[in-house]
Amino acid sequence: MPRDPAATRDRLVDAFAGLVVTTGARSATLEAVAARAGVSKGGLLYHFASKDALVDGLLARLERLAAEDLEHMRTAPEGPAEFYVRTSALEAVSLFADSPDLLSNALIATLRLAQEGEARASAAYAAVNGAWRELLTEQVGGDRSLARIIQLVGDGLWVSASMDLPVEDLDDILEQVRRLVDVSTRSSRHAASDG
Secondary structure, X not given: OOOOHHHHHHHHXXXXXXXXXXXXXXXXXXXXXXXXXXXXXXXXXXXXOOHHHHHHHHHHHHHHHHHHHHHHHHHOOOOHHHHHHHHHHHHOOOOOXXXXXXHHHHHHHHHHHHHOOOHHHHHHHHHHHHHHHHHHHHHOOOOHHXXXXXHXXXXXXXXXXXXXXXXXXXXXXXXXXXXXXXXXXXXXXXXXXXX
């Protein structure tokens, strides 16, 4: 059976992210990543010449997954704000689940790297977070503060969901988000008609 290099690369990034999330970046040695992925160290080095290259692979995955998420957010029938909050609460899963959400896993691994001083991870997270906020800002008529509040609601729900804490009042939260967006939209229309 021929080997699939892309699948092997994905397994190696999965293994690296999993180690970073569960035990920290220092324990994500090349040997540990190779063992967790079920490949030889030589096989790992064929795809990723160093730990820095693994970080680059993780950040490339984050960028790709976040771009896909941003497009889903942009085209969601309910609008970006409700999509952001709903998916934040529902798509984050336990860090130790058998098949975690890839975007959540990439985000958590990136945040762990940033906490350990990896500047590239900090910049990558800031770019992803900024893109989400810009789209929310567009939806709420340029109100950056309101966009930030909506994003913080989603972020809080994501943290709760990623720790397997139940989000029992999601419908009420989504209703409040709808109201905020509606008030903002009406206010923007009113200001435009006065101008």
